[in-house]
Amino acid sequence: MQNKISVIIITGNEENNIQDCLKSVSWADEIIVVDSESTDLTVQIAKEYTDKVYIHKWEGFAPQKTYALSLAKNEWILSLDADERVTEELTKELEILDLSKSGVDAFKLHRENYFLGKKITYCGWGNDYQLRLFRKSKTKLTDRLVHEGFIVEGVISKLNNPITHYSYLNLKDGFKKINEYSTLEANEKYTRKKVSSVSILLYPLIAFIQHYIFRKGFLDGKHGMMISLMHAMTKLQVQMKMWELQRHK
Numbered sequence: 001m002q003n004k005i006s007v008i009i010i011t012g013n014e015e016n017n018i019q020d021c022l023k024s025v026s027w028a029d030e031i032i033v034v035d036s037e038s039t040d041l042t043v044q045i046a047k048e049y050t051d052k053v054y055i056h057k058w059e060g061f062a063p064q065k066t067y068a069l070s071l072a073k074n075e076w077i078l079s080l081d082a083d084e085r086v087t088e089e090l091t092k093e094l095e096i097l098d099l100s101k102s103g104v105d106a107f108k109l110h111r112e113n114y115f116l117g118k119k120i121t122y123c124g125w126g127n128d129y130q131l132r133l134f135r136k137s138k139t140k141l142t143d144r145l146v147h148e149g150f151i152v153e154g155v156i157s158k159l160n161n162p163i164t165h166y167s168y169l170n171l172k173d174g175f176k177k178i179n180e181y182s183t184l185e186a187n188e189k190y191t192r193k194k195v196s197s198v199s200i201l202l203y204p205l206i207a208f209i210q211h212y213i214f215r216k217g218f219l220d221g222k223h224g225m226m227i228s229l230m231h232a233m234t235k236l237q238v239q240m241k242m243w244e245l246q247r248h249k
Helices: 018-023 042-046 061-071 088-096 171-189 197-214 217-247
Strands: 005-011 030-035 053-055 076-081 084-086 106-115 129-135 139-141 150-152 156-158 163-168
Touching (some): 005 061, 018 030, 018 042, 018 084, 030 042, 030 061, 053 061, 061 076, 061 139, 106 217, 129 150, 163 171, 197 217
Parallel strands (some): 005 030, 005 076, 030 053, 106 156, 106 163
Antiparallel strands (some): 076 129, 106 129
């Protein structure tokens, strides 16, 4: 590959995901895995694919990725989560594209999202673009606790081919994830918005209607209904956890 790209991946108990993720970027010039003291086989599996596996105590999504970014030797960085994969089509596109002559500082990638093995087209998941390929010298992380992102000073474009995202392999992991994410979101927001009985009732309902009706989640069948319900459950947990934090403030 003509482009020297460093791939950065942060992990934490991802033994069910990390192997397929690393296989999909075996072409990369450098692969950096920053692990947050996993208690499963994540680190052992990662070391089969790269000698650049680092243990770094968990400080949050943005700090972990900032640390991983600091370790990369190349100017061009591809950031992936352990439950994401680079498709063969995207790999071929990167082989052809000369990044140094592209006139672009970062690229957004289309992310194909899967829920319990089914590719989701609606629920707002079908038009998901994530900024993941960028120049190191032009990029920094946001300081958000959850749904952190990259800020790029420069020209941003899009690539044609996707990455795949297997966020929910089973419902047990799904409920665990929304519990963790709702806690982070509540901690981020509780000082900004006062929680009321009305907001506790309405926010989850609005979230469900938004996903299932306006974003046509019903066209994804039972999967779309479950995604919409889980989105509503997340918003319910956020409101209740914000209320709890405000009570003890």
